[in-house]
Amino acid sequence: xxxxxxxxxxxxxxxxxxxxxxxxxxxxxxxxxxxxxxxxxxxxxxxxxxxxxxxxxxxxxxxxxxxxxxxxxxxxxxxxxxxxxxxxxxxxxxxxxxxxxxxxxxxxxxxxxxxxxxxxxxxxxxxxxxxxxxxxxxxxxxxxxxxxxxxxxxxxxxxxxxxxxxxxxxxxxxxxxxxxxxxxxxxxxxxxxxxxxxxxxxxxxxxxxxxxxxxxxxxxxxxxxxxxxxxxxxxxxxxxxxxxxxxxxxxxxxxxxxxxxxxxxxxxxxxxxxxxxxxxxxxxxxxxxxxxxxxxxxxxxxxxxxxxxxxxxxxxxxxxxxxxxxxxxxxxxxxxxxxxxxxxxxxxxxxxxxxxxxxxxxxxxxxxxxxxxxxxxxxxxxxxxxxxxxxxxxxxxxxxxxxxxxxxxxxxxxxxxxxxxxxxxxxxxxxxxxxxxxxxxxxxxxxxxxxxxxxxxxxxxxxxxxxxxxxxxxxxxxxxxxxxxxxxxxxxxxxxxxxxxxxxxxxxxxxxxxxxxxxxxxxxxxxxxxxxxx
Amino acid sequence: xxxxxxxxxxxxxxxxxxxxxxxxxxxxxxxxxxxxxxxxxxxxxxxxxxxxxxxxxxxxxxxxxxxxxxxxxxxxxxxxxxxxxxxxxxxxxxxxxxxxxxxxxxxxxxxxxxxxxxxxxxxxxxxxxxxxxxxxxxxxxxxxxxxxxxxxxxxxxxxxxxxxxxxxxxxxxxxxxxxxxxxxxxxxxxxxxxxxxxxxxxxxxxxxxxxxxxxxxxxxxxxxxxxxxxxxxxxxxxxxxxxxxxxxxxxxxxxxxxxxxxxxxxxxxxxxxxxxxxxxxxxxxxxxxxxxxxxxxxxxxxxxxxxxxxxxxxxxxxxxxxxxx
Numbered sequence: 001x002x003x004x005x006x007x008x009x010x011x012x013x014x015x016x017x018x019x020x021x022x023x024x025x026x027x028x029x030x031x032x033x034x035x036x037x038x039x040x041x042x043x044x045x046x047x048x049x050x051x052x053x054x055x056x057x058x059x060x061x062x063x064x065x066x067x068x069x070x071x072x073x074x075x076x077x078x079x080x081x082x083x084x085x086x087x088x089x090x091x092x093x094x095x096x097x098x099x100x101x102x103x104x105x106x107x108x109x110x111x112x113x114x115x116x117x118x119x120x121x122x123x124x125x126x127x128x129x130x131x132x133x134x135x136x137x138x139x140x141x142x143x144x145x146x147x148x149x150x151x152x153x154x155x156x157x158x159x160x161x162x163x164x165x166x167x168x169x170x171x172x173x174x175x176x177x178x179x180x181x182x183x184x185x186x187x188x189x190x191x192x193x194x195x196x197x198x199x200x201x202x203x204x205x206x207x208x209x210x211x212x213x214x215x216x217x218x219x220x221x222x223x224x225x226x227x228x229x230x231x232x233x234x235x236x237x238x239x240x241x242x243x244x245x246x247x248x249x250x251x252x253x254x255x256x257x258x259x260x261x262x263x264x265x266x267x268x269x270x271x272x273x274x275x276x277x278x279x280x281x282x283x284x285x286x287x288x289x290x291x292x293x294x295x296x297x298x299x300x301x302x303x304x305x306x307x308x309x310x311x312x313x314x315x316x317x318x319x320x321x322x323x324x325x326x327x328x329x330x331x332x333x334x335x336x337x338x339x340x341x342x343x344x345x346x347x348x349x350x351x352x353x354x355x356x357x358x359x360x361x362x363x364x365x366x367x368x369x370x371x372x373x374x375x376x377x378x379x380x381x382x383x384x385x386x387x388x389x390x391x392x393x394x395x396x397x398x399x400x401x402x403x404x405x406x407x408x409x410x411x412x413x414x415x416x417x418x419x420x421x422x423x424x425x426x427x428x429x430x431x432x433x434x435x436x437x438x439x440x441x442x443x444x445x446x447x448x449x450x451x452x453x454x455x456x457x458x459x460x461x462x463x464x465x466x467x468x469x470x471x472x473x474x475x476x477x478x479x480x481x482x483x484x485x486x487x488x489x490x491x492x493x494x495x496x497x498x499x500x501x502x503x504x505x506x507x508x509x510x511x512x513x514x515x516x517x518x519x520x521x522x523x524x525x526x527x528x529x530x531x532x533x534x
Numbered sequence: 535x536x537x538x539x540x541x542x543x544x545x546x547x548x549x550x551x552x553x554x555x556x557x558x559x560x561x562x563x564x565x566x567x568x569x570x571x572x573x574x575x576x577x578x579x580x581x582x583x584x585x586x587x588x589x590x591x592x593x594x595x596x597x598x599x600x601x602x603x604x605x606x607x608x609x610x611x612x613x614x615x616x617x618x619x620x621x622x623x624x625x626x627x628x629x630x631x632x633x634x635x636x637x638x639x640x641x642x643x644x645x646x647x648x649x650x651x652x653x654x655x656x657x658x659x660x661x662x663x664x665x666x667x668x669x670x671x672x673x674x675x676x677x678x679x680x681x682x683x684x685x686x687x688x689x690x691x692x693x694x695x696x697x698x699x700x701x702x703x704x705x706x707x708x709x710x711x712x713x714x715x716x717x718x719x720x721x722x723x724x725x726x727x728x729x730x731x732x733x734x735x736x737x738x739x740x741x742x743x744x745x746x747x748x749x750x751x752x753x754x755x756x757x758x759x760x761x762x763x764x765x766x767x768x769x770x771x772x773x774x775x776x777x778x779x780x781x782x783x784x785x786x787x788x789x790x791x792x793x794x795x796x797x798x799x800x801x802x803x804x805x806x807x808x809x810x811x812x813x814x815x816x817x818x819x820x821x822x823x824x825x826x827x828x829x830x831x832x833x834x835x836x837x838x839x840x841x842x843x844x845x846x847x848x849x850x851x852x853x854x855x856x857x858x859x
Contacts, residue, residue, distance in 0.1 A: 034709065039817060042621045051578030126579040126586065185593065186623045206632055207809030209709045230709050235804040235813055238688055239704055246696055248703060408577045409569025409822045417573075429580060440581065450584040452576035 031532035032228040033513065035251040036240045040207065040233045043190045046164050047124045052254055055164040059524045060212055060229055061103075062167035062195035065094055065113065065146075066158065067526075068519045071279040072336065073432050075158045079108065079168060079196065080146075089153035089475050096144040100219045102170045103193070103200040110140035115171040117148075124184055130436055131160035134473075152473045155480060156433035163197070164524040170194050198224035198528035208233060218528070225515075225531035237261060244271065244508055250532070251509040251516070253523040254278070255322075259382055262506050263320040270511055275322060278505035280520025282331040282430025282437060285323075287390070287498035288415065289423045291457045295370050296422060300359040302495040304352040305423075306345055308393045315501055318386045322504035328488040329438050331430045331502045333520075336476065339485040342492065345499065352397045361398075369398035375415065375424035378408050383425055390425075416452045427503065428453055432520065434484055439468045442487075442496060459496035542847060549839045556835045557611050560828050561604055570596050571620045571822045594620045607828070616829035621821050626829035629814065634833070636706055637810035639722070640802070641795055643730040648737030649788065653781075655738070656745020661772055663750060671742060679739035683798060687732040687805040694728060701727050704807035729806040733798055737791060741784055748780035781852055789845030793838040 041053040044061060048054065065080040080094040100108040118138055121128040134154050139147040150157070160166050173189040193201050198220070199212035210231040214224055232249055234240045241261035243249040245268055257265070266273045287305070295301045311325035324332070327342040356362075361369040372394070376387040384405075391401040406414060414420050431437035440446050440453070444460035464487060471483045492499070507523065509516060512533040518525055572590040576582035591597045595606070610617055616626035659671040678686075695703035707713070707721050752758060753776060761771050800812035811830060818827040 032709075042821075043623065048623070049575055049578050050580065054578075126581050129583070182589075182593070186618075190623060205809060206629065207636070207813055208706055208807070211709065232705065232709060232807070233809075234704055234807040235816075236684075236688075236807070239691065239805055239807060242691060242696060242703055246703065407569070407820060409571075409573040410567065411569075412573040412577050413569040416576075448584050450587050451582065452573070452579075452587075453581045454583075 027225050027515065027529070027531040028534060029222075029225050029531070030227050031534065032230055033226050033251065033527070033530060033532060034230045034232055034249045035253055035256075036232045036234045036243060036249045037253065037256045038233060038235050038237075038240065041210070041231075043185075044193045044201070044204075045169070045190050046167060047120055047169070048185050048190050050126050050164065055524050056253060057210060057212070057231060058167065058193070059163040059197070060199040060526055061193045061197045061201065062163055062169065063197050063526060064163045064166050064168055065096075065161040068162065068280070068521070070518075071276075071333070071520045073159065073280045073520045075161075078161070079113075080161075083158075090150045092148040092150070092157060094146045094148075096146065097219060098144050100196055101217050102173075103195055103197075103215060104170075105217075106170065106172060107143075108168070108170075108196050109143045110146045111143070112168055112171050113146045114138045114140050116169045117166060119179060120169050120184065121166045123182075125165065127165060127431075127436065131157075131165065153475055155472070155474060155476050156435060159432045159436075162521065162524065163526060164521070168196060198526050199226075199229055202228070220528060224526075224528040226527070229527060241265060244510070247510060250513050251507070253507050253509075254505050255507075257506075257508055258380070259318075259320040259322055259506075262322065262508060265508055271508055272511055272513075273506060273508050274517065275504040275506050277507065277517035277522030278520065279333040280432045281505065282334055282432070283427065283503045283505055284326060284329070284331055284430055284499075285425065285427045285501045285503050286326065287423050287500060288426040289457055289497060290419065290421055291459055291496065292419070295359070295361060296372070298359050299493075299495060300355045301361070302498060304355040304359070304397060305394065305399070306495060306498045307348045307352040307355070308397045308399075309390060309498070309500065310347045310393070311345060311500055312347070314386060314389065318382055318389060319501065319503060322506050323501045324504075326499040326502050327492075328499060329442070329491045330434055330484065330488055333502065334430060334432065337434050337481070337484045339488045341485075342488060349393070349397055356397060356399075363398045367398055368400045371400045371402065372422040374401045374403045375406065375411060375421050376403065377425045377427055378406065378411050379427070386425060412452050415456050416454065417450045419449070419456060419458070423498075425500075426453075426497070434487070435468070435472045438487075439472070442491060443468050457496050459494070461490065461494060461496075464490055464494075541850070542843065545843050545846065549836075549843070553832065553836055553839060554608075554611065557828065557832050558604075558608065560831045561607055564824055564827060565600060565603075567822070569822055570594075571824065572596060574821045574823075575621070611832070616832065617825040619818075619823050619826040619829075621818075621823045622826070626826050629826060630811065630829055630833050633809060633811045633814050636808060637796075637799060637803075637812060639726065640729055640733060640799060640808060640810055641792070643726060644734035644799075645737065645788065645792070645795065647730060647734035648741055649784070651734075652738045652741025653745050653777075653784065655742040657749055657772060657777065657780075659742065659746045660749035660753065661768065668746075672746070675739040675742045678735050679743075681736075683732055683736055684801045684805050686735065687728070687802060690728050690732060691805070701725070703728075704805075706809055729802050729808050732805070733795065733802045736798065737795070740787070740791075744784055744787060745780060748783050749776055752776040752780045778852060782849070785845055785848055785852065789842045792841040793834075796834050796838070 037053050037056060039053055041057050043049060043054055045058050046055050063079055065078055066075045067078040069076050079097055079100060081097045082095045084093050096110055102108055117132055122132045134151045136149045136151045173194045174187050178184055178187040198215055198218045200215045202211040202213040204210045212229045214227050234243055237258040238261060240252055241257050244252050245265060262273060265271050289296045289302060291297050315323050325344055327344055330338045332338050356369055363369055374387055374391060376383045387403050391403055394401050415424055429437050441455055442459055443465050446454040447458055448454060467483050467487050471480055474480050514531050514533055515529045516522060571594060572587050575590060576587060619626050619629055622629060655671050659668040662668045691703045694700050702725050706725050713721055758771060758775060761775050799810060800816050803810045803812040815830045818830060
């Protein structure tokens with residue numbers, strides 16, 4: 001290539017960049033956004049199960065009363081165009097948008113809202129009781145007004161109206177029999193959705209793909225921008241990564257790719273790799289410990305374990321840099337509730353050894369102080385590697401660890417029904433408020449056999465119970481913030497679990513996809529503003 | 535063919551108790567594992583109360599004693615009712631019929647490739663025993679035999695799909711292309727190339743080695759010497775005299791491998807996102823979707839038993855003495 005040609009090429013390149021920059025301001029209509037995830041959804045509604053693949057697809061079909069903006073999840077109008085709250089925080093009045101239609105053409109009314117909360121979310125959604133347990137009555141004075149009367153203030157009430165949490169479902173989508181016989185999960189609508197969302201169902205070929213198409217009657221003029229959203233089910237992690245790399249698939253949301261592949265794709269120029277847009281989920285990982293017997297019932301032993309694990313190294317080596325060391329039970333991405341004064345946990349194997357000596361567990365023959373069994377969350381390769389790393393680090397301070405491997409059903413049975421374990425890795429979501437996501441693991445009333453992702457540790461601290469109880473019933477503000485700070489400090493000191501990492505949810509997408517990250521639950525947003533650059 | 539027909543009918547009747555026994559055994563074995571579909575659902579939700587778990591188990595009939603569940607299951611099986619998938623909330627038979635064609639296309643193509651290519655290579659190697667061609671075929675067959683199918687599949691994707699861009703990397707058709715009829719068949723065929731080769735190659739290696747050994751054995755027999763003495767060409771000896779006789783052990787193995795290939799298809803279907811039965815069984819297993827799992831095992835054991843019946847009939851065609859015995 002001579003100089004002239006090089007100049008021409010450079011100019012053409014500059015023109016293209018300028019064109020694409022100009023295009024970035026003006027959304028283009030049309031095109032199909034293809035994303036990949038595994039496993040395939042088992043239903044098309046979070047009422048059936050709130051599993052991640054179901055939540056991603058159902059939120060394009062169903063909407064809720066509100067939408068949310070930014071990482072802090074500021075509520076803004078959705079199906080409700082305005083709302084008001086009484087001064088005592090006990091009455092919430094929503095004014096619904098008129099002229100909204102279900103996908104089958106029938107009008108959306110206040111009656112559907114009441115039905116969706118009272119009959120559906122409250123009874124079937126796994127967090128329905130948390131959100132609506134304090135609702136005293138729901139009134140529908142007219143077709144576009146809904147009034148919720150609460151028994152006590154619910155500080156996170158406005159957060160309840162996310163499409164994945166409280167989807168609005170059409171009353172006419174269920175038969176009398178479905179409701180009376182409690183067969184809501186088997187209702188026809190779970191496979192053939194009728195929502196108000198920007199996209200509606202087009203085709204589901206099991207094992208292969210799901211296609212949603214533009215809802216031509218969507219209530220937001222000019223939206224959605226996309227013609228179609230298609231899910232391609234690619235069961236192999238490497239195959240998923242190859243499909244994204246090749247441009248066959250536009251998006252791999254919410255850590256759909258193995259961390260090792262994500263690491264590799266960071267250098268591919270056509271792709272964007274980002275951890276943004278999941279702040280509202282607050283992923284948190286810890287070691288859950290069984291406090292019922294010695295030696296783990298001794299806080300010094302738990303401190304020693306905590307000090308023996310290098311969280312920074314876990315993030316960098318096992319999780320390929322996705323995430324950051326946890327500093328307590330609340331994730332740092334939740335600035336309204338996180339206590340920013342908390343320091344990082346100390347990595348100090350020498351001090352750990354001293355603590356074990358002080359606790360009365362000296363090294364015996366073979367240098368072993370005591371033995372523990374370790375389970376790990378059966379979510380894939382990284383969890384196995386992490387378990388091996390922890391076994392190695394604890395071995396160094398004289399704790400001999402035997403690792404047991406079981407599948408998901410067996411793991412849940414062992415940890416939450418049989419309580420038959422010493423310690424295990426675990427992964428939960430904070431969600432946007434500690435009352436929703438954090439409380440259930442630490443209050444003593446959730447020490448219940450068979451309740452999954454609850455207080456399996458048998459942790460019981462009256463002060464913590466009291467603080468959670470108070471925080472659940474007062475509005476957000478300095479007083480509630482002070483309660484959360486105290487809770488975080490107590491749990492850090494008590495170590496009912498060994499806090500490890502805020503694992504990042506990494507999304508990988510093709511540069512041509514625009515407008516994807518809009519709030520703290522971007523993959524559970526309705527994607528009506530997502531568009532493709534052509 | 536009266537004899538062959540009676541033979542087939544008798545064998546079919548013998549099959550029924552075998553399949554029922556397989557169903558019962560599956561039920562007992564699968565119920566021995568800790569955890570059930572309610573546990574799996576709770577795991578997916580990331581949170582569930584004991585009340586919710588109890589509600590789920592009641593809905594799914596998992597709160598009844600095992601012997602009751604077992605009796606219900608056997609009763610349904612007797613009338614070929616495979617029940618409902620607890621997780622997908624759809625009839626098991628619908629889910630299976632949905633996936634069966636994809637798996638059958640993949641299996642038949644892979645077995646076809648394996649038999650045709652394997653036999654040709656085996657005969658070629660046997661005819662040039664000790665020569666360079668025999669050496670090359672034997673070494674390649676050994677390498678292919680020792681290569682894990684999923685790795686081979688991924689390498690084929692990298693080479694032919696990513697770098698050469700000749701074939702799609704996965705799926706059974708283009709999504710939302712809306713093609714139909716002959717164009718759709720071509721599209722499926724295009725998508726079928728890599729998975730069928732991946733699944734077939736392992737068996738190509740086996741058939742090659744088996745056919746080579748079998749041919750060499752036949753070559754040592756006296757009727758081959760006689761044929762040579764009569765002055766027949768080597769090609770005629772190989773194809774009309776030795777080939778048919780050498781085929782018997784290959785047919786035997788092919789029958790056994792239809793069951794095996796169902797297992798192999800799990801890996802291949804996973805790597806190539808092929809929407810077949812193999813993946814359905816894998817997901818059902820991980821998710822403790824007992825009804826679905828039992829249904830698939832039942833259907834696939836029926837397929838295997840039927841395949842072995844076909845093999846017996848093919849024996850008869852190759853060597854009528856076997857059926858008359």
